[in-house]
Amino acid sequence: MSITPVPSGDVTVSVDGPIVTATFSRPEKRNALTQAMYHTVADTLEAADADLGISVVVLTGSGVAFTAGNDLADFASGASLDGVQHFLDAISTVKVAVVAAVNGIAVGVGLTMLLHCDLVYVEPDAVFSVPFVSLGLVPEAGSSLLLPRVIGERRASDLLLTGRRITGAEAAEWGLANAAVSPVLDVALEAARRLSLQPPLALRATKALLRSDDTTVAGRMMQEMSCFADALIGPEFSEANAARTEKRDPVFRR
Numbered sequence: 001m002s003i004t005p006v007p008s009g010d011v012t013v014s015v016d017g018p019i020v021t022a023t024f025s026r027p028e029k030r031n032a033l034t035q036a037m038y039h040t041v042a043d044t045l046e047a048a049d050a051d052l053g054i055s056v057v058v059l060t061g062s063g064v065a066f067t068a069g070n071d072l073a074d075f076a077s078g079a080s081l082d083g084v085q086h087f088l089d090a091i092s093t094v095k096v097a098v099v100a101a102v103n104g105i106a107v108g109v110g111l112t113m114l115l116h117c118d119l120v121y122v123e124p125d126a127v128f129s130v131p132f133v134s135l136g137l138v139p140e141a142g143s144s145l146l147l148p149r150v151i152g153e154r155r156a157s158d159l160l161l162t163g164r165r166i167t168g169a170e171a172a173e174w175g176l177a178n179a180a181v182s183p184v185l186d187v188a189l190e191a192a193r194r195l196s197l198q199p200p201l202a203l204r205a206t207k208a209l210l211r212s213d214d215t216t217v218a219g220r221m222m223q224e225m226s227c228f229a230d231a232l233i234g235p236e237f238s239e240a241n242a243a244r245t246e247k248r249d250p251v252f253r254r
Helices: 035-050 072-076 082-093 109-116 143-151 153-162 168-174 184-196 200-210 217-232 235-245
Strands: 011-016 019-024 056-061 065-067 097-102 105-107 119-122 127-129
Touching: 011 035, 019 035, 019 065, 019 184, 035 056, 035 082, 056 065, 056 184, 065 109, 082 109, 097 109, 097 184, 105 109, 109 127, 109 143, 119 168, 119 184, 127 168, 143 153, 200 217, 200 235, 217 235
Parallel strands: 019 056, 056 097, 065 105, 097 119, 105 127
Antiparallel strands: 011 019
């Protein structure tokens, strides 16, 4: 299964070797997400997983927003939530690395989806908020579990219960992002490039370990040892060893 570039529309998709970039491209609506947009991004993540030539998916937005969250008119119409469920299933289980480049406003799912990304870079003056309670709603995307893990219970309660806003600089300080940098997309793409040079099977396996549901030390060690044993007899370790012996750069994709 290969990725098909999508040059226009509410979500655009581009492919540069092992790196896929999906851009929310509805700037007139601050990239508010419709069910159709959710399906497009989910399809892209699933296609990336199925293509062993892909290592990284970069998510970003166009204009002044990463995304203003859900298109409330779309949701209030009573339409099915299949799109958002499809997206949440995909981003929470995707095997390839996901890098977010938060270029501006990130509201609701614009913040909660970051909890499922592996690396997050934000513009220092980006604005984050999760105003679910203010809208008479509740958190989604597993954020009631994951946000306290990432930024601590007190800060998570502050954001989720009051809906207050924080800047990109604060998000980085709190650990929600790796760094607050500008121009954010350039930095995110460079990070994606570095990831793409890593052995792809080891990259996927290590992400799986980091996301494992087994929280016991003994259980995680068993998982790691099983993966380690497989890797020792795998092609990537063999190539890394050969490259070291031959004093050359390893080649993990042919």
